[in-house]
Amino acid sequence: MNPEPAARPGDTSRAELLRVLGREHGAGLVDEIVVKVGADIIEGRYEPGDDLNSVELARVFGTSRTPVREALQALQREGFVDISAHRRPRVTTQSLAEVRDMYQVRAHLYRMVSRCVVDVATDRDLAGLRLVQTRLHDAAEAGDVDGYFWTNVEFRNTEARLTGNATLCRLLDNLGLRMLRLRHLSLSMPGRMAESVADHERLLAAYDDRDADVAAALTASIVLRGLRAIERSGWMTSRGTVT
Amino acid sequence: MNPEPAARPGDTSRAELLRVLGREHGAGLVDEIVVKVGADIIEGRYEPGDDLNSVELARVFGTSRTPVREALQALQREGFVDISAHRRPRVTTQSLAEVRDMYQVRAHLYRMVSRCVVDVATDRDLAGLRLVQTRLHDAAEAGDVDGYFWTNVEFRNTEARLTGNATLCRLLDNLGLRMLRLRHLSLSMPGRMAESVADHERLLAAYDDRDADVAAALTASIVLRGLRAIERSGWMTSRGTVT
DNA sequence: ATTCACTGAGGTGTCGACACTTTGCGGTCG
DNA sequence: CGACCGCAAAGTGTCGACACCTCAGTGAAT
CATH class of the missing domain: 1.20.120.530 (GntR ligand-binding domain-like)
Structure with a gap:
């Protein structure tokens, strides 16, 4: 959507995301996707309510849908994404x-x-x-x-x-x-x-x-x-x- | 909600698991696996430290490894399973x-x-x-x-x-x-x-x-x-x- | 004009396959 | 006898495929 690379905050929120998700290694397709999408949500490049369908993300990241799905579920654990069965995941909206x-x-x-x-x-x-x-x-x-x-x-x-x-x-x-x-x-x-x-x-x-x-x-x-x-x-x- | 006192502890921990995981529906392969394995851990049929490899579980449940992997990640979120990259998931041990x-x-x-x-x-x-x-x-x-x-x-x-x-x-x-x-x-x-x-x-x-x-x-x-x-x-x- | 069944395009859930990594085991050498 | 190497078995991460589900849009019936 808004492919503007966040200047400095991105790096730090990236690190924070990795730390909190317990995925210190940082190597691996899933982690890459989690961090990128997570940072995009935190820093507002996705709006609350936006669709995050796995096929589009897979296309963007050049991977299959499997790691994308895992990443989305990791993001759901942290409250960034709402997933319900057979429906497209959405960015969480907070009341x-x-x-x-x-x-x-x-x-x-x-x-x-x-x-x-x-x-x-x-x-x-x-x-x-x-x-x-x-x-x-x-x-x-x-x-x-x-x-x-x-x-x-x-x-x-x-x-x-x-x-x-x-x-x-x-x-x-x-x-x-x-x-x-x-x-x-x-x-x-x-x-x-x-x-x-x-x-x-x-x-x-x-x-x-x-x-x-x-x-x-x-x-x-x-x-x-x-x-x-x-x-x-x-x-x-x-x-x-x-x- | 529960008119009958828990005849079998399994039934109730099953319901509690479903509720807490936010998977109220209960339909779906992943939920079935999450609940079964989760209950097995809670009720001690798996010991802390036991291996939970996806291929064996897939064989047991007669599914492919995909839903098993998702289930294991859901269980990791709730602290029942430790997963680290390229290693077999294990039942969490608590100090x-x-x-x-x-x-x-x-x-x-x-x-x-x-x-x-x-x-x-x-x-x-x-x-x-x-x-x-x-x-x-x-x-x-x-x-x-x-x-x-x-x-x-x-x-x-x-x-x-x-x-x-x-x-x-x-x-x-x-x-x-x-x-x-x-x-x-x-x-x-x-x-x-x-x-x-x-x-x-x-x-x-x-x-x-x-x-x-x-x-x-x-x-x-x-x-x-x-x-x-x-x-x-x-x-x-x-x-x-x-x- | 409104409702509603239908449809097809797009997405999800699951599968089996394959390459890479870890692990356990047996043989080799000190 | 034990440490080390290497190999085969087992398991993980990822992929592309396919059946089913959802949803927006079409068009017919009211």
Whole structure:
């Protein structure tokens, strides 16, 4: 459709996709298709509701339909595609209600992350987080939205990793991937980056104080601010989203 | 929905599998294979680590390898099977650490469920829950472990449904399915059923009081008691599970 | 003009085949 | 006796083919 190769974000979302899908190898027809189509969906080159029929994709990628079908099912697992029997797969459409739900769950899970971090993180771990925070700060000063966005993703991934809870990481990866479009949109809103930097600063202070209650509350607040930014943006009403 | 108490555990786990996989129809080769193999894993007819090669399964089911491969990937999505490139799929082995992680996350998510239930459930909803609780009580009195187990699953599903949060339901379904083996084991421990009935009774009382803090704490406690039962059982050490 | 059966073009689900990779086994050599 | 090499058996990834299903469009009947 829109064969414009995405500049830098593409590479990073590509890596994130591979990581989350657990297909680290990256070699293999299926992975190639998953990453390409997935990135096309995340970065908006496919609109919600678009048809993704296997025969056309097979033609585009020069493969048979078998790897395409596998790729589409992998994308369905991650919530990017809806597949029902004998019907053409379609790009998932998210309702405002679903978006709210995702943010609520994500906020709640990050409460757990922050409590765990307070419990188990060493000073060294916190120093690592602070390092990422520095890069957030710099990106914000430079007004580099994409850079800020991906560093922010890294910040949250680092926190999750620190808990040492693989199940928690998996669920957050899954949710995070689905919300990638939205999180990007949210951080693009005017004034959001500065706000976000300040919030992260406060969160790190709470970690340093080993104050679980404050850290959990701040984390949840940070996530939910993203939701509010989206709600204010009117993005939802500008799309063909069902109630 | 299920007027007859599960005569055979297989029937119910079959239905639960279909529901969680979003494959309600149940018609189709892939679904048949998913359900059969999935139930075999849940109910222990395959040991963790067993090979599940597609050609043998295709022979067993009298199909080609294509639907078998799709089924195996669906099972991988739910965490029952590990697939890596060019190697035979294997039944997932869970380490004790992973089990602990799953229970912790599940407990935390059910905190959210209980808070939501307190917020949004009508008296009519709570009456529905109490009805399930009655059946729990009866099954416990009758010493019907399987009946109790599946009614318990229904109780938790009902709570989740009440929140109206589809994302939350999805994550809990996913987690719940992976933990099915463990939850069953946990409830089979001597004295657990009676304990569980009493816990649920207290939880319902908290719902009636609209006391979110107590409800959340009780819910988490109920989940974590399941974990402790498993830890005491020594199940993990009797399996070839890595620590 | 509206409805509805029909149809054919396009797509999905499944199949059997084939090349490449892994694995288990036996023989060779230190 | 054990380590190493190589080969055959077994399994995976991908392909093209084909039967069936869906859907938009046609045209006839109301």
